[in-house]
Structures are given as structure tokens and as C-alpha cells.
Amino acid sequence: xxxxxxxxxxxxxxxxxxxxxxxxxxxxxxxxxxxxxxxxxxxxxxxxxxxxxxxxxxxxxxxxxxxxxxxxxxxxxxxxxxxxxxxxxxxxxxxxxxxxxxxxxxxxxxxxxxxxxxxxxxxxxxxxxxxxxxxxxxxxxxxxxxxxxxxxxxxxxxxxxxxxxxxxx
Amino acid sequence: xxxxxxxxxxxxxxxxxxxxxxxxxxxxxxxxxxxxxxxxxxxxxxxxxxxxxxxxxxxxxxxxxxxxxxxxxxxxxxxxxxxxxxxxxxxxxxxxxxxxxxxxxxxxxxxxxxxxxxxxxxxxxxxxxxxxxxxxxxxxxxxxxxxxxxxxxxxxxxxxxx
Numbered sequence: 001x002x003x004x005x006x007x008x009x010x011x012x013x014x015x016x017x018x019x020x021x022x023x024x025x026x027x028x029x030x031x032x033x034x035x036x037x038x039x040x041x042x043x044x045x046x047x048x049x050x051x052x053x054x055x056x057x058x059x060x061x062x063x064x065x066x067x068x069x070x071x072x073x074x075x076x077x078x079x080x081x082x083x084x085x086x087x088x089x090x091x092x093x094x095x096x097x098x099x100x101x102x103x104x105x106x107x108x109x110x111x112x113x114x115x116x117x118x119x120x121x122x123x124x125x126x127x128x129x130x131x132x133x134x135x136x137x138x139x140x141x142x143x144x145x146x147x148x149x150x151x152x153x154x155x156x157x158x159x160x161x162x163x164x165x166x167x168x169x
Numbered sequence: 170x171x172x173x174x175x176x177x178x179x180x181x182x183x184x185x186x187x188x189x190x191x192x193x194x195x196x197x198x199x200x201x202x203x204x205x206x207x208x209x210x211x212x213x214x215x216x217x218x219x220x221x222x223x224x225x226x227x228x229x230x231x232x233x234x235x236x237x238x239x240x241x242x243x244x245x246x247x248x249x250x251x252x253x254x255x256x257x258x259x260x261x262x263x264x265x266x267x268x269x270x271x272x273x274x275x276x277x278x279x280x281x282x283x284x285x286x287x288x289x290x291x292x293x294x295x296x297x298x299x300x301x302x303x304x305x306x307x308x309x310x311x312x313x314x315x316x317x318x319x320x321x322x323x324x325x326x327x328x329x330x331x
Contacts, residue, residue, distance in 0.1 A: 004174055004175055004176055004326075005173075005174035031179075031206070031322075031324070032204065032206060062289045063289060064236060064237075064288075064289045064290070064291070064292045065236070065292065066234070066235075066236035066241060066292045066293070066294075073234075073241050074241060075236030075237075075240065075241045075292070077238075077289065103204075103265060103267060104265075105204060105205075105206025105207060105265050105322070106206040106207045106320075106322055109207060109320065111207050111260070111263065111320055112207075112260065112261055112262075112263050113263075114206070114207065114208075114262075114263040114264060114265035114287060114288065115265065115287065116265040116266075116267060116285060116286075116287035117287070118285060132285060132287070132292055132293075132294055133287065133292065134265070134286075134287030134288050134289050134291070134292035135287070135289070136261075136262060136263075136288075136289045138261060166174075166326075167176065168176045168179040168204075168322070168324040168326075169176055169179060
């Protein structure tokens with residue numbers, strides 16, 4: 001029986017952190033991609049925004065975010081950055097790493113690429129945030145590289161991100 | 170490696186259509202996952218609807234948390250003939266929709282669907298209920314207007330607990 005949900009690669013951030021988490025040479029043999037992460041930023045704050053880029057490019061990206069903080073709910077959009085999550089920062093509760101997922105459908109098709117994300121950085125304190133995200137890379141190019149960035153910091157040591165490929169047949 | 174996440178059926182539209190039905194769903198899985206990738210509408214700004222087993226009665230309800238151009242809101246429908254499971258736009262803002270339908274094949278409980286919808290026009294979390302104890306054997310997508318556009322992809326996966 002065919003395995004249709006397969007791990008492509010896991011990146012674990014080492015000593016000193018990483019400016020971004022990168023997946024290159026992504027095989028073109030799946031239908032969709034799924035990223036699952038446990039992450040934390042080095043930003044000196046309770047949290048940091050996470051954004052995604054494809055194929056080393058920073059253009060044609062946009063997003064909309066819906067989030068709740070435990071005391072309120074709000075949203076925002078961005079016309080140039082594809083935000084895909086909000087994860088713990090360096091002053092968040094020690095040892096807490098946010099969990100989240102990012103789904104990229106039809107990543108090899110010659111159409112605009114939609115991105116769906118959700119995450120939580122529950123930390124037993126104020127500053128916890130729950131998000132769902134919509135992103136867009138308005139490009140017909142196939143996705144062959146993914147980079148995940150922290151907006152105001154780096155990825156902290158012990159963060160890990162796994163890339164899965166999903167086949168629809 | 171045992172395959173516990175299996176594609177049941179997939180449709181990539183070769184022409185514009187008003188409805189998409191994924192039928193002959195086997196009862197051999199534990200849960201279902203539905204993915205609409207590059208979901209587009211010929212008109213845009215339409216609600217995305219779901220029905221089960223061809224039931225057109227007023228047996229559906231939903232609650233949704235939505236962020237769009239007008240801000241954030243929560244809405245619901247009761248006694249509806251469809252489940253509102255999202256919103257769908259055009260080619261420059263394709264929908265990524267993921268639904269989970271747990272314990273879909275049991276004949277005792279009503280069926281619940283949990284959805285996440287992502288476009289840059291509208292990001293939302295929906296939950297829907299079908300007040301039927303029947304096992305789900307087909308799922309039909311429709312929209313409040315227009316057609317689903319060419320290239321829209323609808324895929325159903327089955328998940329086995331064991």
C-alpha cells in the first residue's frame with residue numbers, strides 16, 4: 001500500500017540558533033506540502049511573527065491573520081509578507097516552544113499558491129497567542145525551496161521543523 | 170510502513186462546475202480529511218457549502234469565526250440546508266480549505282465537521298453539524314453563486330486509527 005504522507009526532511013536548529021529554517025531541493029512528486037514545527041524565536045519579547053518565502057524570493061507575498069490573546073481577538077493583513085504563525089520569544093516562559101502547522105496545496109501547479117497556517121504559543125502567562133493564517137504566493141512557479149523566518153529574531157536552538165509531502169493518489 | 174493516511178478520491182476540475190461530489194466513501198476508515206487546494210470561484214466572494222449523502226433538508230448548522238476586510242466576527246446558522254464551511258475567491262486569491270470529519274462512519278452520533286479556511290481576503294475557522302446518524306458516504310460542495318473554476322482540486326483522505 002502506498003505511503004501518501006511522507007517525511008521529506010526535518011531541520012533541528014543547533015547551537016547559536018539560525019537566521020531561518022531552510023528546505024531546498026524539495027521533490028516535485030507530491031500534491032501538497034505540510035510543515036509541522038516546534039519553534040521559538042530569539043527575540044527579546046514574549047513572541048515573534050513567523051513568515052515564509054519560496055524559492056528564495058521575497059516578492060508576490062501577502063497574508064491575513066486572525067488571532068486571539070486570551071483577552072481579545074483581532075486580525076490584520078499584509079500586502080508584502082506571508083505571515084504563517086506567531087511563536088514564543090526569548091522572554092516567554094522558559095522551555096516553551098510553540099507548535100504549529102503550515103499547509104501548501106498544489107505546490108507544483110502553475111497557479112498561485114495558497115498557504116494555510118495555524119499555531120499556538122500557550123505559555124501559562126500573558127502574551128500567549130493563538131493564530132490562524134492565510135498566505136499567498138502569487139506565482140505560477142513550482143515551489144522548490146522554503147525558508148521560514150522570525151520577523152524580529154532568529155530561530156532558537158532546539159527548534160525543529162519537519163516537511164512532509166502528501167500525495168493525493 | 171503501514172499507510173494510515175490514504176487518498177480516497179480526488180478531483181481536479183477541467184471545466185467550471187456548480188457542484189463537486191466525492192462519493193462512494195468507504196466506511197473502513199476512522200476519520201476523514203478533506204483538502205480543497207487552489208479553490209477558486211468564477212465570480213469570487215462566495216460562500217462555500219457542504220452537504221452529506223445528498224441530504225438537502227434543514228439538518229445542518231454551523232458556527233464560524235471569521236477575519237475579513239471588515240474585521241473579525243463570529244456568526245452562525247441553524248436549521249440550514251447546507252453547512253457554511255468557508256469562502257471562496259478567484260484565481261489571484263485561491264482557497265486552501267482543510268476539513269476534519271471524525272468518526273464519520275458510525276451510525277449512532279450526529280456528524281461534526283471542523284474546518285480551516287485560508288484566503289488573503291478571508292481567514293476563518295468553521296464548525297458544522299449534520300443532524301443525522303447515518304454514516305457519511307458522499308460529500309457535496311457547492312457555493313452561494315458562480316461555479317468552481319478550472320484547476321480547483323478536491324481531495325478526500327481517510328485516516329485509520331489502527
